[in-house]
Amino acid sequence: MPELPEVETTRRGLQRRLRGLRVADVIVRERRLRYRITPGLRGKLAGRRVSRIARRGKYLLFYLDDGCLLCHLGMSGSFRITGGGQAAGSHDHLDIVFGGGKILRYRDPRKFGAVLWVGGEVLRHKLLAGLGPEPLGKGFGGDYLYEQSRGRSASVKQFIMDSRVVAGVGNIYANESLFIAGIHPARHAGRVSRRRYEALAAAIRQVLQRAIRKGGTTLRDFVRDDGQPGYFGQTLAVYQRGGEACPACGGVIRSSVLGQRSTFYCPRCQR
DNA sequence: AGAGGTACCTGGCAGC
């Protein structure tokens, strides 16, 4: 499933190849994603030029001349660019055709994604307005996590996966960063020290940056914008490794469920 | 305000 590094990898690839291009046509095959794809999208986009592509959490923001296409890949979404000869598959819900013939194709078997046109200031959009700071940006760090977490009884894992606390930390990287920081995922967020939040913030930045450098960690059906699958799961220390040996101490990695999410940790290394 | 639960969807896989 696309996590923040995959989204960032996608953003970089798409920006490199689409910036400055003008939309010629839009083909919507399936409108029912998490939300309905904005009706009349063709009229909104046609003739507009892509000025840049940004990211906010796991949302992709395609800035056009006078508005923004706000997209989310959900669980199984991917973008790719085709030359035009490729026939659309059954899960290829949207094509954005550019002048010159390049096609940006959105595929999403599970339809958890979103493609919405936002005419005004996109960062004030309901889906973005409440997001916490970017984990790789200013405003995020140990002090911030410490202050935000006081008095909170939810587990530290659920806390860092709350998009209002920090944007875009999903299940994989929550597991991995807690392992690196040596913090037990079920520990109450309000009972983690400032010093340990410092370690956790550093771990979150480290795992995300490393995955971005690797081109994105992927488990199943993420496809990079060049159409190549991006399997990098072998670099994960604990995620989906329940019953295996901890790479740090050799003990057995445990799996459990926290907030309806699969959770992996080493009970010896994480307290 | 915070915590917990639910819905959305479908490929993949476990169990029969």
Added chain:
DNA sequence: TGCTGCCAGGTACCTC
């Protein structure tokens, strides 16, 4: 082998 049924997983939203 073939069918059925369950579940993951990100996020918003609802309820308590």
